[in-house]
Amino acid sequence: MDYGHESVDPMRFPRIRIAAERPPTQEDLLRRVALGDEDAFEALYDAVAPVVFGLVRRIVRDPSQSEEVAQEIFVEVWQKAVLFDADRGKALSWICTVAHRRAVDRVRASQASRDRDLRQGIKEFQESYDDVQDQAVLRADGERVLKALDSLTQAQGDAIRLAYYGGYTHQEVAGLLQVPVGTVKTRIRDGMIRLRDMMGVA
Amino acid sequence: MTGVHALNALGDGEREAFERHAAASPESAQEARELAETAALLALGTPEVTPPPRLKKSVMDAIRSTRQLPAVAAPADADDGVDTDADAGSSDPETAPAMESPRPPSSAPPAASPGSEAPTGPAVPAATKWWALAAGLLLLATGGLAGVVAVQQNEQSRLQEQLTAAQSSQAALHQLFASSDLKTAVQRLDDGATVSLSYSAAEGMMAVSTRGLPEPPSGHGYELWLISGDGATPAGMLSAEAVSAAEPTMVTGPMEGVTHFGITVEPEGGSPAPTTDPIVLQEL
Numbered sequence: 115m116d117y118g119h120e121s122v123d124p125m126r127f128p129r130i131r132i133a134a135e136r137p138p139t140q141e142d143l144l145r146r147v148a149l150g151d152e153d154a155f156e157a158l159y160d161a162v163a164p165v166v167f168g169l170v171r172r173i174v175r176d177p178s179q180s181e182e183v184a185q186e187i188f189v190e191v192w193q194k195a196v197l198f199d200a201d202r203g204k205a206l207s208w209i210c211t212v213a214h215r216r217a218v219d220r221v222r223a224s225q226a227s228r229d230r231d232l233r234q235g236i237k238e239f240q241e242s243y244d245d246v247q248d249q250a251v252l253r254a255d256g257e258r259v260l261k262a263l264d265s266l267t268q269a270q271g272d273a274i275r276l277a278y279y280g281g282y283t284h285q286e287v288a289g290l291l292q293v294p295v296g297t298v299k300t301r302i303r304d305g306m307i308r309l310r311d312m313m314g315v316a
Numbered sequence: 317m318t319g320v321h322a323l324n325a326l327g328d329g330e331r332e333a334f335e336r337h338a339a340a341s342p343e344s345a346q347e348a349r350e351l352a353e354t355a356a357l358l359a360l361g362t363p364e365v366t367p368p369p370r371l372k373k374s375v376m377d378a379i380r381s382t383r384q385l386p387a388v389a390a391p392a393d394a395d396d397g398v399d400t401d402a403d404a405g406s407s408d409p410e411t412a413p414a415m416e417s418p419r420p421p422s423s424a425p426p427a428a429s430p431g432s433e434a435p436t437g438p439a440v441p442a443a444t445k446w447w448a449l450a451a452g453l454l455l456l457a458t459g460g461l462a463g464v465v466a467v468q469q470n471e472q473s474r475l476q477e478q479l480t481a482a483q484s485s486q487a488a489l490h491q492l493f494a495s496s497d498l499k500t501a502v503q504r505l506d507d508g509a510t511v512s513l514s515y516s517a518a519e520g521m522m523a524v525s526t527r528g529l530p531e532p533p534s535g536h537g538y539e540l541w542l543i544s545g546d547g548a549t550p551a552g553m554l555s556a557e558a559v560s561a562a563e564p565t566m567v568t569g570p571m572e573g574v575t576h577f578g579i580t581v582e583p584e585g586g587s588p589a590p591t592t593d594p595i596v597l598q599e600l
Contacts, residue, residue: 141512150384152376159372164364167371172362181371183379192379196386202349207356214359218324256360263361277325278358286463303319310354 272306322351
């Protein structure tokens, strides 16, 4: 802000100074994005892009398709920022929900995945899961959620991983695990409820 | 199904069916919301990957030419004419339709002030909904966006009706709502009904939607008027369906020189000139 030639005593604006000292949260940024603030969007992008891109790469796999999907996700975040409600969750969760849906839509729509053989799929999926376990360079909350995931029964954890990280429908998951669809639904729901309780989501 | 839904593991069509079900059941809706929030945490269980710098450049370029959903009026304002939010206090937020969940921008000007640009200006949920509708953003498909899957059932069926009814004029609405100079104006009538107007000078197009308007007296209808220095020109009638289903209606007629929009009650079939006082008169 340019006050021109008039001299302004900054001490006369204590509240402005205090506000400036607290860096904006991601929720603050997203609310500003909703009002068309491009600088806020850029700051938010810088903050969340590695998480979003990591998730997309995990699900979509193909690098160039992943970039396309990530682009779609960020444009959607820009377009729909007004729908975010901080009373209902964190900005990062909201963005991840957008990202996951887009990534899953892409993987299901692409011909390669439509044709993918489910047996091959579970093998690939298992490999990618092992990769992640090896790298294990995660944020603390990421560590927490993986630990929680590991504490589920094997059957619950497998179903959730296949659905969330593999992008498979629950019918496909049933095919992969060779159990009835109803069983998959139950495992996923029971597992997610346990995760919710362990992660303290209310 | 709440768990499967939270993981986006429902197939085509199943998601919508689930969301209708969840909408009818507060417990399902609550659980669906919590599990969606839980599912989002799973994203953090993947290693971060820094995207190439070209992605950021291309995203920043893209958003500069991408229109945002407009801010919407506060759902908590019980006087907004939306019956679905009557019980959506903070203790029960999951039943609020997703489109109406955002808080309003602080110090939002009164909803009736015309001439605001869509991204930051005031708008009412009705206008936002057609915007979404016209832009082909299926509201039903985005219900879970904010981790909120529930759209209350009557709200949802109303939207479906709107969707069906709007298909014929959808192309025109599409064009209107995609216009770069889209403006909206909203009027609240004494009886609580609202009349929303969306118009674009560049496209020379206008659409009107009403909510809560009473049925006109027998043998009568609501006639639309475009008013310029030369007087009022008939601009079509609101069909009984448009009134009862609150669906948007394209206003027909030349927009040049038009300064006001009005609605009067006229004998069925319309009059060549207004014969009653306008129930709505909106400056453009």
